[in-house]
Amino acid sequence: MVTIKTIAKLANVSNTTVSRALNNSPRITPETKTKILKIANELGYEPNLNARSLVTNKSYTVGLFFSNITSGTSRSFLTEAINAFYKYLSHSYTLSINAINDLPNFESINHRFDGICIISQSTDDDAFINYVTSQRIPVVVLNRRVSMTNVPNVYFDEYLAARQIAEYGVKLGHKRFGLIQGICNFASSVNRQRGYIETLKRYDINLGKSLIFPGDYTMQSGYRAMKQILLMQEPPTFVFASNDDMAMGAYKACAELNVHIPDDISIVGFDDSDFSEYLTPALTTVQKPITDMGKIGIQWLSQLMSKEALPEIVCAVPPELMIRNSVKKINY
Amino acid sequence: MVTIKTIAKLANVSNTTVSRALNNSPRITPETKTKILKIANELGYEPNLNARSLVTNKSYTVGLFFSNITSGTSRSFLTEAINAFYKYLSHSYTLSINAINDLPNFESINHRFDGICIISQSTDDDAFINYVTSQRIPVVVLNRRVSMTNVPNVYFDEYLAARQIAEYGVKLGHKRFGLIQGICNFASSVNRQRGYIETLKRYDINLGKSLIFPGDYTMQSGYRAMKQILLMQEPPTFVFASNDDMAMGAYKACAELNVHIPDDISIVGFDDSDFSEYLTPALTTVQKPITDMGKIGIQWLSQLMSKEALPEIVCAVPPELMIRNSVKKINY
DNA sequence: TCCTATGATGTAAACGTTAACACAGATGAT
């Protein structure tokens, strides 16, 4: 194994000088430096990160924490977040993927991460968020608005997005609205629901319990819910499925019962998943800019890790309604 | 920071004894052990992995390497692989996600991983695979069949899968076949293509160049290719899209041109993505058991990391044709 | 009683790196 000492011996200098050459310190002459670098190169020297970590007390690893990995988190969400992170994170860091749910105990994160990004889906994660901040590990929380005021937080305004959906439906003349819910204890789900219902109420439309159908963000649950909806005596003309996956399930239910979208019923989804444009009809949905969130998140985290102060600590990324062909205008 | 020394002082024993208590060595009395463990617990002691790594020369990290992360790898593929790995990997290991493409140099993996799993998509990865084996890092290669004979390899028989697709089409009486290709330098793509074409040839069906359409595994490329196909004077009755994403694109093209699946044209995909069942009509496709591969892979890797020998070194996971409703039987 | 074997614990070195401090020679100001 070639170490700093090997190089030092060959170059006839001390360990420190080698270390300086490798970490391009200013306290070294260019000649010595190139000489050492040359030897290091020839020997294929690669620093032992563990040794370095031990003394610098850095792990050169950043942790990406999801609430859950093996279930509950949609695939597109997971990949898009990982993609964004991988893309924008400096390659000198190792990216480690974790699930809060699977942590044997919070302490197990100690010494492991220079920075942590939490993609949080529910308030269940609050204990973990608090632990991380208590350990003074640089952290940013993505996705949902958190209640702690001192935690860097870039979130997506689900409420506003849902409001846009409701308003869009109202504008197009719909009177009877339906909702397929997401997973109950996910913040995304409750905020989408609140935004939708409260906005409709403003337009004097009451979304009764009979028009709210349970779902769990899976295609199958969307399919089931839509089947129920279509069996109603007077089904809604506008259905908001809390995510695109469920909207896709709803599409299938419609197809099976020979109900035409958007002529017979209008559907809107949420997320703007890659497939939503390719459904027939193309799904009207709202874009959740996960990549943007990831980009800002990793930028903030990098700043925190290099002990820079953040100009702002909370940031909302705006929703964008993607109007396609799954909603029709109602004429009276 | 609470270290072994802190505990040692409080327990009135030496560092070594504490270390022994923590690593449940037999050379310690149960009483001392419980006493030390109690103190450690109260202090919320967590070992410094870097220090441990330095002396044991283990990183407690396994690396999951994709050929590419930010492009070229389909989302479902990426997530399913990560999911499987995360699920089956012992939690004492950190899971780190990497892309071979983005590696500054091969040496940068040194000291970082106790084991490496490569999800390889093309022979471009061979240099990396060779490097890893040359470093004697435990490694398994997943997904494609590799040429090196000494590398643990669990792969999916794309050729066989494509053969099943072709035979299925022939059996249902189709005579005119078409193909939408995947990414050219991906092993999956060339094997699917070979399996399809060579099988058809056995049934005296020649797949001319005019019936092969380029694609890149994206929905859009499937859409484009299908548009071209449907514009032909005498389009094929059976089209194999090299993955489900492209099949979905093809669906859209058909819808736009008012071509009915499967009445006017039959389509089969590949991967059995989660959405394929929810398309209308449900997509006939072939299941690629990524989760199974991951499970075997992680099992092998675990054995290798604990220096156990592998009973077998290469394993093919079988394809399963998922017959749904996108192919019709041709009657003459 | 003495010796040996055994079992529990301690001592100290080692892992590979960084960094505080020391040192010597050169440079520049007076």
Place this chain on the structure above:
DNA sequence: ATCATCTGTGTTAACGTTTACATCATAGGA
């Protein structure tokens, strides 16, 4: 010419663990 400053390099300790080896007490056999 003298002294202070600077610059390049070396010395050494430190990071928190594990582990080979040493030590010491105790038990058991003769």
